[in-house]
Amino acid sequence: MDKPILRIFKIGGKVVEDERQLLAFLKSFSDIHENKILIHGGGKWVSEMSQRLGIEVTMVEGRRVTDAQTLEVVKMMLAGVANKNVVSKLQACGCNAIGLTGADGNSIKSEKRPIKNGIDYGFVGDVKEIDATIIKQLISLSLVPVFAAMTHDGHGQMLNTNADTIASSVAVGMASGFDVELNYCFELNGVLEDIDDPESVIPDIDPVKYNDLKARGIINSGMIPKIDNAFEALKSGVKAVRIMNSKDMDKLANGALQVGTVIQN
């Protein structure tokens, strides 16, 4: 039997924090008719508020070191401001959004990242378990889950978790019940053949093509972990992963046949 479709979208802080871009994105997101989930970041706001409050911002390999004070700021800006802005604006578009963190409904449990190679990320959680049942039940009430990038450890501790990781974990977790399409929305038009030509989008990538592109040095190093993660998700049952420009959400909602780069096995 065919499984129902579930379309998962991840947007980063750049979209969430720009009111005009956010509204345009959310309007198109509301127009998507299939089951859907939104996952958002909001890291720039966390950094800005940390600075306003005199809390030092420390990043290691692009990941935020989250001490106790920074964790409070993450709750404030991600679970508070960003999530409620997104939810209330989706409601205004007629989309029955419900804001969640991993603690809500015990939907995403994580484990505090252990200290490794002398790096202590603090209150950062690595995803351990998705409760696909509760997420499915919320969807069955015609609700649209909107996840802020936070999880919990089940023992009363909220943890900061990378939004890309939450998106792929939720996608994999939902794959047994749905045909899942995972869409990473960012500021480029997709995976580019030529990083200096925004129009040089590679429309689709499969493992053979990926190896060829890598061998020819066409895919830039920043994109490689993203594509590796995409193939990991595909291996775990996700049907397709798309890397696209958040500004192209209207095209996708309008049924355009080709948007961004689609990665498939």
Added chain:
Amino acid sequence: MDKPILRIFKIGGKVVEDERQLLAFLKSFSDIHENKILIHGGGKWVSEMSQRLGIEVTMVEGRRVTDAQTLEVVKMMLAGVANKNVVSKLQACGCNAIGLTGADGNSIKSEKRPIKNGIDYGFVGDVKEIDATIIKQLISLSLVPVFAAMTHDGHGQMLNTNADTIASSVAVGMASGFDVELNYCFELNGVLEDIDDPESVIPDIDPVKYNDLKARGIINSGMIPKIDNAFEALKSGVKAVRIMNSKDMDKLANGALQVGTVIQN
């Protein structure tokens, strides 16, 4: 046919902001076996964070004037920090909490309070509509709704709303489907015969007794609006309203016959 029981509890900022008190309260709240909803404030944190950020705190008749900047702080501290602390700590107690504002699931719609007698409360919402269906559906999934005291206007605007008002509005909204008991938890043991004697709790009040107590000048003026609101809720179908000490939650959870002051028609 008997309706299922629904027990609604409202706690103020004083409980939410004191980690030890909060944990004790939430542990006992988790032990309540009937359907339940928690509504919380967190006003002191809003005031403290406003001051830290250099935002002026203005109160008129005990109500916060909520300008655009203050609204952001309310999102941060109520929907963010307070709500996620409560939800993650309930999860640790084995209670499957789901944090909500009125925007989430479009559960509580409000209207921006009009300027009256020259007083502009800013982004403050007066409750207009409770969606009892969605709240009931969440409860039917064995979830425990935990409301932060914020609502939305349906047009993309979050609004600050008094937690007592949300509690009574939700209680009234749920009364057609449930036998609702509404519990206001605060720092006194109940309605007192003698404000200087914390043990002088009046165990129950009905309209006749209330008029008598008022005529004899026994009920102090600060308590009168609370009791008037309780009778309003009873008129709208709520079965009982209790005014109790949040520290007595363990007694209630353990089935004590008399806790606080019970107001009934």
